[in-house]
């Protein structure tokens with residue numbers, strides 16, 4: 001059979017108009033994202049929502065032609081949860097708005113093998129003996145939560161053994177529902193545990209926002225915690241401090257158990273020191289595990305009712321169904337009864353004599369098979385395939401804003417680039433006050449100023465190659481932010497005082513501050529003495545294009561505070 005190939009086919013000229021179907025019509029971008037990379041500002045067109053954070057980063061790297069290695073992207077406002085989101089390459093770009101501006105994070109070389117490998121960003125948690133600080137690893141740009149423990153506090157409170165147990169427990173754990181310890185290191189005065197960052201905040205924070213959880217919501221958290229406990233107990237580790245404050249959420253809403261500061265590890269060695277008896281060895285580990293179940297019961301009660309049973313005296317006497325809220329189902333009441341029963345209390349008292357009083361306690365298997373847990377598919381849950389009741393808000397931080405105001409105590413950090421400059425609070429405070437004075441004197445000369453076009457000023461600022469904007473002062477931002485303005489009267493007095501100074505007195509007052517600010521920010525040409533060359537750069541009206549512009553940051557804060565103050 002003769003085959004007609006396209007070559008052989010007669011070329012017939014058709015009279016019909018040609019169809020346009022093959023014409024390539026470029027699709028309008030679905031949205032664009034602006035990228036500020038060093039002094040370059042460019043846009044990336046996002047064709048649709050299926051594009052991911054990993055794709056965006058690769059596009060940015062492809063488009064950036066200048067010096068430096070881009071390791072990550074971050075939000076302009078350093079919003080912790082979105083910054084973490086941007087590091088998840090598989091995540092969709094959906095949460096970002098059209099024309100959103102992101103900044104590039106450049107990899108920094110670092111020879112230090114200790115804590116100097118990290119830039120500290122802000123305090124996100126405070127414990128009795130420690131602070132937890134959100135930090136970025138200088139070379140990779142990855143975010144971590146670093147728990148900083150003061151050695152002096154450990155010594156004073158004789159907590160060394162406990163601190164070592166926390167470290168040892170964390171270092172042998174690897175489980176999807178338990179925080180990961182990546183590194184542990186120390187300086188002369190502090191211990192550092194570098195932990196995976198959980199941006200979703202504490203379960204207690206969400207509990208406060210929501211009121212109380214429904215049984216289904218509670219069941220999800222209960223199930224994930226139980227799986228983590230099962231794993232811990234298999235490793236002979238008891239957590240001993242389960243409570244909503246120690247359950248964090250990851251970016252998708254799954255749990256991570258933190259805080260092993262009260263944990264116990266039942267190694268045969270430690271048991272041997274306590275006693276050589278095999279029977280007691282079994283009992284002791286049994287008691288610690290029972291303590292976890294009891295605490296799990298308290299946690300379940302708390303999330304379902306929003307009250308802490310521990311604060312109710314009747315709970316420590318004899319537990320019965322009447323103590324539970326009426327709206328709870330029969331099944332959950334039964335489970336609570338079993339977890340919180342007097343038996344459990346006896347077991348958790350750690351008094352060996354009490355053991356004689358106990359009946360048979362619940363095992364993990366029994367809890368898993370309890371009627372209330374019947375709807376849980378444990379295999380799916382372990383693989384994180386069960387949908388969390390809610391996802392943490394990506395548009396605002398899930399950490400307590402009051403805690404985030406706490407300054408990172410930079411004086412005590414060792415081994416990073418802060419050595420050269422004294423970043424003590426007083427130094428920053430001096431900066432702050434004098435910035436205020438400069439702004440006040442500026443505002444006197446022209447009270448009608450309005451904000452200039454942000455884009456335009458940004459371009460001016462970026463095209464000025466003499467400005468050496470350093471990345472290093474998110475910490476200063478935090479420090480400055482934590483100061484409060486004085487009363488209107490004090491401000492007025494300051495203003496009058498400052499105005500009454502002669503130009504040379506003003507100059508001498510400001511000059512030391514100016515050099516301080518220059519060394520803090522790395523910006524060499526900015527203030528009055530430079531204004532002849534930089535007429536466009538008006539400290540009062542300069543918009544804040546990027547948080548890495550440190551003077552801008554300070555101005556913004558001062559201005560925001562002044563506005564607030566004036567509104568009051």
Ligand SMILES: Nc1ncnc2c1ncn2[C@@H]1O[C@H](COP(=O)(O)OP(=O)(O)OP(=O)(O)O)[C@@H](O)[C@H]1O
Pocket residue numbers: 124125126127128129130131132145147179195196197198199202245246248258259260261
């Ligand atoms: N990996 C993390 N990611 C995000 N936030 C964290 C992380 N670890 C701790 N935090 C925050 O820091 C707070 C305090 O941490 P943690 O509970 O470990 O300290 P603590 O045990 O209470 O302190 P201490 O041992 O000094 O008593 C937590 O409640 C939480 O808000």
